Amino acid sequence: MAKRRKRSPVELKPVEPHMCDIPLRLKILQRLPFFTSLTAQEITEINTLFREVGFEAQESIYHAGDPAIRLYVVAAGIVKIMRHALNGQEILLDILTSGEFFGSLSLTDDDTYSDTAIAQTAACTLSISKSDFRSILARYPTVALAILDITSKRLHEAHETIRQISAHTVEERTAHTLVKLAEKLGEPHDVGLLIQTPLSREDLAGMVSSTPESVSRIISQFQKADLIDTGRQWIAITNLPRLREVANISD
Amino acid sequence: MAKRRKRSPVELKPVEPHMCDIPLRLKILQRLPFFTSLTAQEITEINTLFREVGFEAQESIYHAGDPAIRLYVVAAGIVKIMRHALNGQEILLDILTSGEFFGSLSLTDDDTYSDTAIAQTAACTLSISKSDFRSILARYPTVALAILDITSKRLHEAHETIRQISAHTVEERTAHTLVKLAEKLGEPHDVGLLIQTPLSREDLAGMVSSTPESVSRIISQFQKADLIDTGRQWIAITNLPRLREVANISD
DNA sequence: CGTCGAATTGATGACCCTCAAAGTTAGTGG
DNA sequence: CCACTAACTTTGAGGGTCATCAATTCGACG
Incomplete structure (x- = not known):
C-alpha cells in the first residue's frame, strides 16, 4: 500500500476585526439561543452593553485564576474551555462555536475563573460585564429561563461525561x-x-x-x-x- | 493488636410522614436557598403547589427513563442521584440533603429523567410540577437567578469531578x-x-x-x-x- | 445461634500511562 | 523550489494501577 502524503483539508477562514461590525453584531446577538425572545429594539439596546474583542489562534481569552468579571459569547471562530490539573495534565472540557457562551455566569461563584478559555481558531467574541448581564436577566425572565435551560443541559452533558470516563x-x-x-x-x-x-x-x-x-x-x-x-x-x-x-x- | 468488634455509630432517625406537616413545610420552603428572597405570604401561596411524598430507605424516587415531569426538594433525609452504565456499573453523581433540589429543571430537556434518584435514608420530599415551577421562575426573577447560580455551581463541581477522575x-x-x-x-x-x-x-x-x-x-x-x-x-x-x-x- | 449480605484479602491479567526513539508534516528562509 | 527545522505523530517496550474473579471473614439482625 503506497503511502501518499496528506495535506490538511481544514480550511481556516481568517476572522477579521471588521467581521464584527454593527449589523453583524446585531445579527449574532439576535440569533443567540437565549435572546431569541427579544425584539429588535431590545437587542439594539442590549448591544451597547457588549464589548467586542478578537483573538488570534491559540491566544488565551482568560486564564483560570483571573478575576471572573465577564461573560463571553462566541461570535465567530472556535473556543476551547480547559482546566489544568496540578500534575500538568490538561483537560479539555468543551469546544464552543458561534452562538455559545462561556465565562462568568454566577454572582455567587468564586470571583475567579475556574477554567481557561483559549481561541482554538482565530475568533471574535462579544463580552458583557457580569453585573450588566445580571440586570438583563432580571429584566427579561424569558432570557433567564433560556440560560437556565442551557446550563442545566450542560450539567447533564458533564454528568454524561463522568459516566463515560468511568465506564468506557x-x-x-x-x-x-x-x-x-x-x-x-x-x-x-x-x-x-x-x-x-x-x-x-x-x-x-x-x-x-x-x-x-x-x-x-x-x-x-x-x-x-x-x-x-x-x-x-x-x-x-x-x-x-x-x-x-x-x-x-x-x- | 486485639480486634474489637465494632457497632455502627450511625443513628438513623426515622422520618415519619407527620414530620412534613404544614408549618414545617413552610419552614423548609422558606429556608430553600432559592426562596429566601420571597415573603411569607408568597411562600404560603407557593406551598400549595407542592406535593409531599415520603420514601423509605433504599426506595427509588424515580428511575432514569421515566417521564420527567416533577422537580423535587429534599425536606428531610438523604437522597442519592445515580446514573447507570450499560455494563451494569453504577455511578453515584451526587448526594443531597435537606434543602437541595433535584429532578426535572429544564423544559427543553428530554422528557425523561437521565438519572435515577434513590432515598439513601428514609426521606421526605416536596415536589412540584415542571410547569408550575416554571411559572414561579417567570414570576419571580430573583428565584430564577438563584436557581441559575446553584445550577452553574453544580456544573463547576461536575467539571471538577471530571478533572479529578482524569488526573488522580x-x-x-x-x-x-x-x-x-x-x-x-x-x-x-x-x-x-x-x-x-x-x-x-x-x-x-x-x-x-x-x-x-x-x-x-x-x-x-x-x-x-x-x-x-x-x-x-x-x-x-x-x-x-x-x-x-x-x-x-x-x- | 444461624443466616445473609457486606467487607476483606489474594492472585491474576488487562488496560493504558510513561518513557524513548524514529518518522512525518507544515512552515521558513535561502 | 528546495532544504531545514520544529512540532506533531507514530510506534515500541516496560511497568504500574486497578478491575476482575474467587474465597474467606465479619457484622447485623432475626
Missing part, C-alpha cells in the same frame, strides 16, 4: 468524542465528514481523558479499519455508522 | 470524596467526624468511579494509617488534616 475504554470514549465532534463541527468533504477545526492528538487526549500516545494508537487503529481518515491536526470520518457502533452510543 | 489515583479520589462527604454530612462523634448516612463500599466506589474491592483496599490502608475509623456501612474521619493531604486538595 479509551477506544470507546475516543469513538464517542469523534461522533460528537462530527455532529457539532462536521462538514461534508470529499475525504468524508471533516471536523472543521485544527485538532491535535493532545486536544483529543484532553477530551477523552487520556494521553496523546494512547489516542494516536486508537486513531491509527480506526484508520486501518477505514472508519476515519486523518493527518496532522485533522480528522475526517468516513464511516459514521460503524464509528457509532464502536462508541456504543446510547443517548 | 483511586487513593487520592477516595480521600477527596471522604473529605467532601465529611464537610457536607460530618457530625462530631466520639469515634471522630462521623459521616451520617449509611455508606457502603459500593456507594463510595460509585462516587470515585472505581470498584468496591479497590475502595475496600484503600479504606483498609487509611485505617491502618489511623486516618479513619470504619465498619460495615459507616466511616468516621479521625485525622482530617492528613486526609486532606492525601487528597491533595486544591480547591
Whole structure:
C-alpha cells in the first residue's frame, strides 16, 4: 500500500476585526439561543452593553485564576474551555462555536475563573460585564429561563461525561468524542465528514481523558479499519455508522 | 493488636410522614436557598403547589427513563442521584440533603429523567410540577437567578469531578470524596467526624468511579494509617488534616 | 445461634500511562 | 523550489494501577 502524503483539508477562514461590525453584531446577538425572545429594539439596546474583542489562534481569552468579571459569547471562530490539573495534565472540557457562551455566569461563584478559555481558531467574541448581564436577566425572565435551560443541559452533558470516563475504554470514549465532534463541527468533504477545526492528538487526549500516545494508537487503529481518515491536526470520518457502533452510543 | 468488634455509630432517625406537616413545610420552603428572597405570604401561596411524598430507605424516587415531569426538594433525609452504565456499573453523581433540589429543571430537556434518584435514608420530599415551577421562575426573577447560580455551581463541581477522575489515583479520589462527604454530612462523634448516612463500599466506589474491592483496599490502608475509623456501612474521619493531604486538595 | 449480605484479602491479567526513539508534516528562509 | 527545522505523530517496550474473579471473614439482625 503506497503511502501518499496528506495535506490538511481544514480550511481556516481568517476572522477579521471588521467581521464584527454593527449589523453583524446585531445579527449574532439576535440569533443567540437565549435572546431569541427579544425584539429588535431590545437587542439594539442590549448591544451597547457588549464589548467586542478578537483573538488570534491559540491566544488565551482568560486564564483560570483571573478575576471572573465577564461573560463571553462566541461570535465567530472556535473556543476551547480547559482546566489544568496540578500534575500538568490538561483537560479539555468543551469546544464552543458561534452562538455559545462561556465565562462568568454566577454572582455567587468564586470571583475567579475556574477554567481557561483559549481561541482554538482565530475568533471574535462579544463580552458583557457580569453585573450588566445580571440586570438583563432580571429584566427579561424569558432570557433567564433560556440560560437556565442551557446550563442545566450542560450539567447533564458533564454528568454524561463522568459516566463515560468511568465506564468506557479509551477506544470507546475516543469513538464517542469523534461522533460528537462530527455532529457539532462536521462538514461534508470529499475525504468524508471533516471536523472543521485544527485538532491535535493532545486536544483529543484532553477530551477523552487520556494521553496523546494512547489516542494516536486508537486513531491509527480506526484508520486501518477505514472508519476515519486523518493527518496532522485533522480528522475526517468516513464511516459514521460503524464509528457509532464502536462508541456504543446510547443517548 | 486485639480486634474489637465494632457497632455502627450511625443513628438513623426515622422520618415519619407527620414530620412534613404544614408549618414545617413552610419552614423548609422558606429556608430553600432559592426562596429566601420571597415573603411569607408568597411562600404560603407557593406551598400549595407542592406535593409531599415520603420514601423509605433504599426506595427509588424515580428511575432514569421515566417521564420527567416533577422537580423535587429534599425536606428531610438523604437522597442519592445515580446514573447507570450499560455494563451494569453504577455511578453515584451526587448526594443531597435537606434543602437541595433535584429532578426535572429544564423544559427543553428530554422528557425523561437521565438519572435515577434513590432515598439513601428514609426521606421526605416536596415536589412540584415542571410547569408550575416554571411559572414561579417567570414570576419571580430573583428565584430564577438563584436557581441559575446553584445550577452553574453544580456544573463547576461536575467539571471538577471530571478533572479529578482524569488526573488522580483511586487513593487520592477516595480521600477527596471522604473529605467532601465529611464537610457536607460530618457530625462530631466520639469515634471522630462521623459521616451520617449509611455508606457502603459500593456507594463510595460509585462516587470515585472505581470498584468496591479497590475502595475496600484503600479504606483498609487509611485505617491502618489511623486516618479513619470504619465498619460495615459507616466511616468516621479521625485525622482530617492528613486526609486532606492525601487528597491533595486544591480547591 | 444461624443466616445473609457486606467487607476483606489474594492472585491474576488487562488496560493504558510513561518513557524513548524514529518518522512525518507544515512552515521558513535561502 | 528546495532544504531545514520544529512540532506533531507514530510506534515500541516496560511497568504500574486497578478491575476482575474467587474465597474467606465479619457484622447485623432475626
